[in-house]
Every structure is written in structure tokens, then in C-alpha cells.
Amino acid sequence: MRVLITAATFRSHLYPLVPLAWALRAAGHDVRIAVQPSLVGDVTAAGxxxxxxGRGPDFMSELKKSIDSDGGTPPGTAPSIDKIVVPHIRIAExxxxxxxxxxKNWKPDLVVADPAAFAAPAIAKAAGVPxxxxxxxxxxxQLWADLTSERTARENWPKDLVAFLDTWNVELGPDYADLVVDPCPEELLAIRMAKRQEARYVPYNGAGVTPDWLDEPKRRPRVCITWGTTSEFMxxxxxxxxxxxxxxxxxxDVEIVAALGKAGRELLGDAGEQVRVVDWMPLSMLMPTCDALISQGGPGTVLAALVNGVPQLVVPQISAQPLGAELLTNSGAGLTLRPDELTAESVVATVTELLDGDSVRPAARELAERNAARPDPTQLVATLADLAAGR
Incomplete structure (x- = not known):
């Protein structure tokens, strides 16, 4: 079986696809990962x-054009879904x-993609494969809840996106995809897409070298603080x-690992002995050693902690993070502070609850156990082969 995989131009959208690509390759299937130039190195680094x-359009440049088209967006706030979709369309084209x-030359039997790769349904349609x-x-x-019917999608999706998909005769509604592999726990589902196949979340956050200190016994509870990649464009x-x-x-009395990128390192300067400042480190390496996590609630960050049963404090800021934070808090596996609730006192009280309380940690462990019980990528290969064969 030949499988063509593609992702939107973000590591956070590529990385969840990597374990499935590994599983397909290990089972003897031929796999290609099609990405824009900026992600080629990440694909090859994953072996x-x-x-x-898609040479040419750059998402951040196109997003800036979209944001600036009517006066811009206030600093520190996220652009609207309509503005975000515009650069995605340019890239999809x-x-x-x-x-x-x-x-058409390689003749894949199946196309696999993250939902934000809007070129994928057009490619599958052109190739005549699932x-x-x-x-x-x-x-x-946003967007995905509208796929309950063609009419709903056409009424609510950005008109330029609908026009692009119409060019390739892509069906809108429940038949948009032939299967949806979903590693999200039931408790964190904001929507349930049609034809959903639940799967185990296997964290992959890029290649890295394990530092010596990560394998040494901890002297104090370890709290990781990370903020994704939003500082790169916000x-x-x-x-x-x-x-x-x-x-x-x-x-x-905690050890703090501050993984805030180069901008964070520059802002922190000499943070003192209590704080380990790292430009970047794969969370799949770091999370198994952590006792708590503080983040803005990016999906990959939340799930990397969840897999390891790590209690979380989420301070949501942009996009769907407030919704994700609400769902995580409702699950019992994490706590939320809105940006306007963030004070030194509230941070100390919340982290103390994560480390010493008797409610959040058991709930986080339970979600980790439920994730481990789901089908892993190797168990999904036969399902995908059957789909490609028309079974």
C-alpha cells in the first residue's frame, strides 16, 4: 500500500502524524510525507x-498580510478564523x-492528513482514493463542528475556502473524510467528527539529545513551564x-524547567539555580520526569502531559485554548487560570494543589491509563489497509 501523508505548515500539526507513519513503514507500506520546504528537515529528522x-507561500507572511488587510489585530490577541483561513488557502493552492x-505519477492508495491541510481532500479527490x-x-x-451537513458547512465556512474545495469537487458534510483517526480523550472532545476511530495518543515532539540532568534523580518536584511557539508570531x-x-x-521548594524558546531565554537572563532554562526540548523526553506542567494549553502540550499522568495548570490565551482548558478542568486532570486571574498568589496556590492535592493527580493518572488502553498506531494499520482496498 502506498500512503501519501500531508500536514499544514506547523510542527504541531506534523508531529502527531509521525507515529502512524512509523507504524505504516514498519508494516512494510510505502509512505511519503508531503510538506512545505520549512518542514522538510523535520520530516527527515523523524527518519x-x-x-x-508548496514552494513560495509562507504561512506567517501570508497571515500578516491577512491581518493587516483591514487595520490589523491588537498585539497579544489571536486573529479571527476568517483571517487564519486565508493563508491556509494560499498554501493549499x-x-x-x-x-x-x-x-498522479506515484499513485497512492490512501491520503492521510491533519484537518488543517486543506489541500488533502483535493489531492484525495484528484487521485480517486480515500x-x-x-x-x-x-x-x-470552529469549522469542524459545521461538517454535520453540507448545508451547515456551506453556510458557515469561509467562502474562499468553500470555493477552493468546490474547484476540486470536495464533498462538504459528514462525507468530507472517509475516516477520522482521533487520539483525543473522550473527556477533552469539543466535537465528535463523523466516522471517528479513537486511537492512542503517542507523543512525538521532534528529535533531541537527552541532557545528563534529565536522567539524574530529582532532589525536588519538577515543574515544567512551556508556552509553545506562539511567541514566534505574536x-x-x-x-x-x-x-x-x-x-x-x-x-x-521546586525545580523549574523553563522551556520558552530563544525569546524566553533572553528575557530570563540569569534566572538562578532553581530554574533550568532550555531553548527547546522534546516534551516526550521531559514529561515523564515532571510532577506538574504550566502552559497555555496547546493541544500537543496538553496531550504530552496527559500521556504521562502529569497534572496541569493551563493559562489559555488564543484560538481554542479557552475551550480546551475548560474541558481539561472539567475532566479533573488539570486546573485553569484566566490571564486576568494570574497573580503570584494564584500561581502558588494552584501549583501547590497540583503537587500536593488529592484530586487532580489521580484524575490525570486515570486519563493516562485510558489513553494507554486505546489502539496504538500499529493496530490501526490493518484498518487503513482495509479502507484503501475498499473493504
Missing amino acids: LPAVEV AVVADLVPFA LVLHTWGPMPD GPEVLRPPLLAIEALAGL
Whole structure:
């Protein structure tokens, strides 16, 4: 079986696809990962064959054009879904131009993609093969909840996106995909997409070298503070909450691992002996050693902690993070502080509850056990082969 995999131009959308690609390759299937040039190195670093497509449009540049088109967006706030979709369409147009000829020559039996790769349904339609969507975690209800019917999608999806999909005769509604592989726990589901196949979440956060200190016995509880990659396009002002949290935790007997990227390292400077400052480290390496996590609630971050039963404090800021934070809190496996609730006192009280309380930690462990009981990527290979064969 030949499987063509593609993802939107974000590591956070590519990484969830990697374990399934490994499983397909290990089972003897031929796999290609089609991505824009900026992600080619991430594909090859994962030991997978890459196809470079969509040369030209850069998501961040296109997003800036979209945001600035009517006066811009206030600093520190997320752009609207309509503005975010515009650069995705520009990229999808470029990807289709490269990938349709490739697909017609290579003749895949199946297309697998993250839902934000809007070129994928067009490629599957052009190649005449099934489309499998692989979600990246707690899915936002924007767009995807509208796939309950063709009429609903056409009424609510951005008109430019509908026009692009119409060009390729992509069906909107429940038949948009032939299967949806979903590693999101039931408790964190904002929507339940049609034809859903639940799966185990297997964290992959890129390649890395394990530092010596990570394998040494801990002397104090370890609290990780990470803020994803939003500072790359929203500016360092979004790092104010984690910097406040680091300062607040100075009075607790904990070790702090601050994984805030280069911008965070520059802002922290000499943070003192209590704080380990790292530019970046795969959470799949770090989380098994942690006792608590503080983040803004990106899906990959939340699930990496969940897999390891790590209690979480989420300070949601953008996109669907507030919804994800609400669902996580309702599950009992984490707690939430809104940005306007964030003070030194609230951080200390919340982290103390995560470390010493008797409610959050058991709930986090239970979600980890439920995830481990789900089908892993190797167990999904036969399902995908049957789908490709028309069974």
C-alpha cells in the first residue's frame, strides 16, 4: 500500500502524524510525507521520506498580510478564523499545484492528513482514493463542528475556502473524510467528527539529545513551564504569564524547567539555580520526569502531559485554548487560570494543589491509563489497509 501523508505548515500539526507513519513503514507500506520546504528537515529528522511541495507561500507572511488587510489585530490577541483561513488557502493552492502531478505519477492508495491541510481532500479527490484525517488533539469547534451537513458547512465556512474545495469537487458534510483517526480523550472532545476511530495518543515532539540532568534523580518536584511557539508570531509579550509564574514559584521548594524558546531565554537572563532554562526540548523526553506542567494549553502540550499522568495548570490565551482548558478542568486532570486571574498568589496556590492535592493527580493518572488502553498506531494499520482496498 502506498500512503501519501500531508500536514499544514506547523510542527504541531506534523508531529502527531509521525507515529502512524512509523507504524505504516514498519508494516512494510510505502509512505511519503508531503510538506512545505520549512518542514522538510523535520520530516527527515523523524527518519521519514519527504516530498517538498508548496514552494513560495509562507504561512506567517501570508497571515500578516491577512491581518493587516483591514487595520490589523491588537498585539497579544489571536486573529479571527476568517483571517487564519486565508493563508491556509494560499498554501493549499500552492501545494495542490505540486502534489496533484506527484499523486498522479506515484499513485497512492490512501491520503492521510491533519484537518488543517486543506489541500488533502483535493489531492484525495484528484487521485480517486480515500481520505483519512488525523486530528492533532482537542479539536476546536470552529469549522469542524459545521461538517454535520453540507448545508451547515456551506453556510458557515469561509467562502474562499468553500470555493477552493468546490474547484476540486470536495464533498462538504459528514462525507468530507472517509475516516477520522482521533487520539483525543473522550473527556477533552469539543466535537465528535463523523466516522471517528479513537486511537492512542503517542507523543512525538521532534528529535533531541537527552541532557545528563534529565536522567539524574530529582532532589525536588519538577515543574515544567512551556508556552509553545506562539511567541514566534505574536511577539515576546505573550511570555509575560510564564515569566510571572517563574517568579511566583521562587518561594516553593521546586525545580523549574523553563522551556520558552530563544525569546524566553533572553528575557530570563540569569534566572538562578532553581530554574533550568532550555531553548527547546522534546516534551516526550521531559514529561515523564515532571510532577506538574504550566502552559497555555496547546493541544500537543496538553496531550504530552496527559500521556504521562502529569497534572496541569493551563493559562489559555488564543484560538481554542479557552475551550480546551475548560474541558481539561472539567475532566479533573488539570486546573485553569484566566490571564486576568494570574497573580503570584494564584500561581502558588494552584501549583501547590497540583503537587500536593488529592484530586487532580489521580484524575490525570486515570486519563493516562485510558489513553494507554486505546489502539496504538500499529493496530490501526490493518484498518487503513482495509479502507484503501475498499473493504
